[in-house]
Amino acid sequence: MDQLVTLNRRELLKSTTGLLMGWVVAGSPLALIAPGRAWAVDLTAFTSSEGAALLSMARTIAPHDKLDDAAYALVIQSVDGDASKDANTLKMFKEGLASIGTSFAASSESERVEALEKIESSAFFQTMRVKILQVLYSNPIAYAYFGYEGEAFSKGGYLRRGFNNLRWLPEVPTEDSGPLPAGA
C-alpha cells in the first residue's frame, strides 16, 4: 500500500496541477491492507476536475461498485504520468476530456455510458480502456477485491494451500489424476 500513500509524493517538487484524494472506506478490501489511511495522488498534467472526470470514466468503463476509488486512482496516476511526459498524449487527453464535457462526472451512469459510446472509436477512449486493463487489475487493492492470491512460491505454492480443495464436484479417479506428494 505504500505504493498509494506515497503515490508520487517525491514528484511534489515539480509543480502539481491537481490532486485526487480519498479515505480508505472502512470494511472495503483495501481497509485490510491500509486501515484508516487517507490516500492522495498528485497530478502533474491534469487539473483536479479533469482527474475526477477521468476517474469517473474509469468507473464507467470498468464499474466495480465496491472497489475503492484508490484502485481507480492508480489508473489516473498512470495516464497522468504518460501525459506529463508526452505533449501529443496530453493533447489527446485534453481534447478527449473536452469531448465528454465538464458535467461528465456528475451525470448518471446511463448518460456516461451514452457519452462514451459516442467516442468509443477514439484514441482517447481506447487508450483509457487499455490503461484500465493494465493497471486496475494488477495491484494489491484489486488482488484483495477479486480474491486473487497471486504469487505463491514464497509460501510453498498452492500444493498445501487449496489447489484441490474444490468439493462441489466429484473427485477425479486416480487413474486420470495423480498421487499427492507425501504430506500434501
Next chain:
Amino acid sequence: MARIAFQDESAVVIIGSGAGGGTLAHELTRRGIQVVVLEAGKRQSTETFSQVPGEAFLQLTWLDARTQSGDWGVAKNFPTLPAWHCKTVGGTTVHWTAATPRFEPWELRAKSTYGNIPGTSLIDWPISYQELKTYYILAERRLGVTRRDGVPGLPASNNFKVMYAGAKKLGYKRVHTGHMAINSRAQDGRGMCIQQGFCVQGCKMGAKWSTLYTEIPRAEMTGNLDLRIECMATRIEHATNGRVNAVVYRDGQGREQRQKARIVCIAGNGIETPRLLLLSDSSKFPQGLANSAGQVGRNYCHQIIGFAWGIFDKPVHSWRGATLAGVIEDEVKNDPSRGFVGGYRMELCTLDLPTFPLVGLPYGWGRDFASIMENYRNIAGMLINGEDMPRAENRITLNRDVKDAFGLPVANVHVDEHPNDQAMRKHAQAQMSRVYEAIGAKRVVLGPTPPATHNTCSARMSADPREGVTNAWGQTHDIPNLFISDGSAMTTAGAPNPTLTIVALALRQAEYISREMKTHKI
C-alpha cells in the same frame, strides 16, 4: 565454458537457445563437438524470475517490433504483438506451460489423410511415425513427461475437477491431467511441482523442464559450449561454393562480430528463423538462403487457439495449480463429418488476474465486462489447441518499411484463416461450452485468439525439395551445412502442442549431424 575464436572454422554455430537450439547444443557438445550458441536475450535463473506477472512478461518476452496483416483475429485484437515467445536464455521453454503430447501417426500423413483441401499447401511429413517414435521416447525420458514410462500423472487441481466433471457428463473418455514436462515427483536433479500456477512467469522450482536449467548447463559442463548471450544474429554468410561459413551478429554492446562456422543451425522460433534466412540474401542467393524454391517463410502455422471460460456460482480458484495440467483428447481424430479435417485438444487453462482481462477476454467494457471480472474466483478455464491448415500465402516476409534497432527490416506475419480453421474453432467452442454447461455453468465466455505461441512450419521439411526448405533431418535442401533446428522445420502443425516434437527432432538431428561430420560429408 569453451572460448571459441572468431576465426575458428571448426565449430557448429547454433542461433537460439530454446527448445530446439538448447537441446541440439547439449546433444552435440556431449558428443565432443565444439558449439557456439548465439542467444539474443539475457540470462535469468530460478532466482531472478520475477513473480509479478507484468514484470515477468517484460523480463522474458520478445518485444522487438513486428508487423502483421491478414484476416486472423490476432491482427485485430493484438495489432502490435502477432506472436508471443521469449527472448532469453532457454527461449520460450522459460514461458511454456509444458504440455507434451505426441503427433498421431495419421497426423504426420496430413495430405494423405485429409486429401485435397482447396486453398491449402498440405503435404505429408518425410518421416514416418515409427521413425519419430524412437525419438519421442528419448525426448519424453529427457523431459520427464508424466504418464509415460512409469512417471505418475500430476494430481488434479480445482480447475481440472471442473473440466473433468463436464467432460465425463458429455461422454468424453480420454480425459486426464495430461502428458506434462513437469515433475510430478523430484527427478533429474530438479524439484517437484508445488502447484503454484506461475508456469508462464518462469518456474521457480525448476519443476517444469526448460533448457535454461537442464540442457544448457549440461552442455556447459562438457566444456564444449561457448554461449554468447545478448548476441543477435543478423546475417549468415556463405563461401563461393555456396556453403555457409560464418554468422554475423551484434553483441551486447551493439558491435558487429563475425563467427566462422563449419555448420550453422537456426533455432530462433518460427518467425525469426525464416526472417534470418531472408535477411541473408546475397548475389548468389538473391531470394535469401535456402530459398531457391521460394518456400522460406511460407506455410506458416500457429494452431487454432482460443479460450473458453465457464462461470459458476461456486468458487474454483483456477489460478491455484499447474496452468495447463489437464486435457480432453477425444476430439483428436480426423472425422470430416464434424465439418472440418484434423483434430484438436481441449486443454486446461487459467490466467492470472492481471493477464486475464488483457489476453483472455473478448473486447468489451461497462457492466457486462465488469460482471465477468467480478466472477474471477468462480471461473474455470480451458483452451482449444487444434491443427490449422498450411497455406502458401500465410507467410513470414520482410517488412522493409519498419526497421529494428539495428536498422534491419522486421518480420511481417500474414495470416488469412482457412474455412477449415474457422469450422474447427466453431466446433471446439461449442464443445467447450457444452462441457461447462453440462455441470451448470451460469455463463460461458469465449475469448479471443491470443498472440501466436506455437509458431511453426515456416521452413518446413519436405520429401520434394520444391515443396519445402529442408529434408527429413532439418538439413536445407539447398545448402548441406545449413540446418533448421526448431519448430519452423515441422511439416504440418497437427493438434499437439509442438515442443515435444521439436525436442524429438533436435535429438534426431544431433545424431545425423555428428554422423555426417564424422564421415566428413559436412
